[in-house]
Amino acid sequence: MRYLSVVDTAKKWDVSERSVRNYCAQGRVSGAFLSGKTWNIPENSRKPERTNKRKERPLTLLNILREQKRSKFPGGIYHKTQIELTYNSNHIEGSRLTHDQTRYIFETNIVGVEGEALNVDDVIETVNHFRCIDTIIENAKTALTEKFVKELHRILKSGTSDSGKDWFAVGEYKRLPNEVGGRSTALPGKVSARMKTLLTEYNAEEKKTLEDILDFHVKFERIHPFQDGNGRVGRLIMFRECLRHDIVPFIIEDDLKLFYYRGLKEWDREKGYLTDTCLTAQDKYKTYLDYFGIAY
Numbered sequence: 001m002r003y004l005s006v007v008d009t010a011k012k013w014d015v016s017e018r019s020v021r022n023y024c025a026q027g028r029v030s031g032a033f034l035s036g037k038t039w040n041i042p043e044n045s046r047k048p049e050r051t052n053k054r055k056e057r058p059l060t061l062l063n064i065l066r067e068q069k070r071s072k073f074p075g076g077i078y079h080k081t082q083i084e085l086t087y088n089s090n091h092i093e094g095s096r097l098t099h100d101q102t103r104y105i106f107e108t109n110i111v112g113v114e115g116e117a118l119n120v121d122d123v124i125e126t127v128n129h130f131r132c133i134d135t136i137i138e139n140a141k142t143a144l145t146e147k148f149v150k151e152l153h154r155i156l157k158s159g160t161s162d163s164g165k166d167w168f169a170v171g172e173y174k175r176l177p178n179e180v181g182g183r184s185t186a187l188p189g190k191v192s193a194r195m196k197t198l199l200t201e202y203n204a205e206e207k208k209t210l211e212d213i214l215d216f217h218v219k220f221e222r223i224h225p226f227q228d229g230n231g232r233v234g235r236l237i238m239f240r241e242c243l244r245h246d247i248v249p250f251i252i253e254d255d256l257k258l259f260y261y262r263g264l265k266e267w268d269r270e271k272g273y274l275t276d277t278c279l280t281a282q283d284k285y286k287t288y289l290d291y292f293g294i295a296y
Contacts, residue, residue: 005039006021006038006039006041020041028048029045060246061248062137062243066138081288083099083103084251085251086102086106086129087099087103088252090122090125090126095119096118097126105127124160128156128158132236135152135155136237140244144203144237144241150171150172153170156233158170162228169226173226174188174226174227175188175227176227180224180230183265185222186223186224191223191225195225198216202216207245208245210242210278213241213242213245213247214267216241217234217264218264250279251281253281256277259280260277262277263275263276263278
């Protein structure tokens, strides 16, 4: 075995002589030994890792979404999520924009129309939904609050024809009673209290499971706190909460709509309907992650 001096090792590792002595004294250089006051260091020894070296954060889906959003990276998972989540969630609620039109608006900020009339609200809510997704990505790690829920609604409905109606409260809870699917919902005077209770109970446990997120969604939709836009806001919250708790998120596509509605209706009697529907949607999102080489 050939041994090097501290001076030679310092040059080889491109560090100070003092650092080499410290590494040896701390027992971090295998095979190094003292002869009197001189350190003898095996020539094949490797430079120890710095103990205060910053550890890289694991590259999570949320990290990737944030980075691709920041860099405006085209054709990645952020791009795919924006188009698929916006198109499907709006389409469930009656938007007549096609998938290609939704994609074109996102990619070019231009409305592509050829020989047809488009509903202006469909276009505005599509652009607004893109902004909502950006909002949930940027705020995915904060606690879910009434303020944040209302902010999603404000972004989604701003500039629509509804926003000009004196009885429609953009970014605020509903003023008039409404039904959903023939079922009664919380009366306007009770919405605030019920939302506070729901959020308090939900936030009581720090770590959430998929079932916790689905249970919150069902209760949110039954309260139906806004005059319109509850389904889209609710699905945005589900996506956000999955990101927050490192659960693979999912997008309810139009072909799952009837199963999704059945799951909401039957949750108290049979949780499997909604759970299986969302797991099917989750499997579809996993195919996107597989394609882009993103671990989960």
